[in-house]
Amino acid sequence: MENIDIGKKVEKYRKDKNLSSRELAKLAEITPSMLSQIERGLANPSIQTLKVLAKALDVPTFSFLLEDTQTADLVVRANQRKNMIVEDMSYELVTPNFTGTLATAIMKVPPQTSSSEKLLEHKGEEVAFVLEGKIKMYLDNEEYILETGDSVKIPSYMKHKWENSFEKTASILFSVTPPSF
Secondary structure: OOOOOHHHHHHHHHHHOOOOHHHHHHHHOOOHHHHHHHHOOOOOOOHHHHHHHHHHHOOOHHHHOOOOOOHHHHOOOHHHOOEEEEOOEEEEEOOOOOOOOOEEEEEEEOOOEEOOOOOEOOOOEEEEEEEEOEEEEEEOOEEEEEEOOOEEEEOOOOOEEEEEOOOOOEEEEEEEEOOOO
């Protein structure tokens, strides 16, 4: 919770609503000096004060308590992706990390390689899109050939496997929620 600056959030929401400090203080029934101290980080508001400020600003109380996200941490440059290599297959992480409820990666499956010996299942729901090449996809007892531009949705706990029995590496963009690698 080190990235939380409640005062800055109060000030931002106040300015977003085009309210002066005096106007917000009056609406929240606190003194202008108390509001000023909160906004400058010199006073910590009680939960009750946060509730009245939230009501006056028409925002949820919890919005003051959310950690700030550094936008630069959300950008992943193509040449700075995290890479994982599992046997012959490689994965490039498209999302910054595995935190949150969604992870996206590019899986590269070389010719004559498969993702596993047998069909596997996992908790996460998955969507995959073939960026390049073609690949054999096993879903339960069925098999499908997916080519560039094709996609597939794999429900949670559905047994599946990728197999490249072709001559060119296949690149597959996939997202999993929740992340399960």
